[in-house]
Amino acid sequence: MKYCLQCGSEYQDGVKECTDCPGSALVDAETVSQRHIAVHSEADTRKFVRAAVAEDPLTAEDFVALLEKERIPVFCRPRRTGSVDMLTTGALEPWWEIMVGEEHLAQATQLLAQEKLRLDETSDDAARAAEEEELETEATAPPHSAL
Known part of the structure; x- marks a missing residue:
């Protein structure tokens, strides 16, 4: 049997390329095992640990995309779902x-710290640009008495 390096799907020996990827x-089972890729016929026994936290869903998406690009197994999970959770549970988790x-x-910790x-x-550059734009708008706006 051969297995896809990307998704772990199993194929007959004669197949040359994964239909999904x-x-x-396609490689042998030993290579898949060495690279810690779960195959569909085996239970996933990988252990996942927290590499970082994100304060908002957009940052979480950015972090996940970065790690997926580097082919690092990743998923994100919410720690709270809204401001009501903080009021009712007192949880101040990210x-x-x-x-x-x-x-x-x-590897993931290093990549995420750089990101x-x-x-x-x-965000600092964007805040500065917004402040400058606001100052320009205020400087060119007509006086309130002219309105």
């Missing part, structure tokens, strides 16, 4: 936990 190589395969924790710095720099 065009271009993905919005989303970014969970990765235990064996990828170091967080990039996002922080971008």
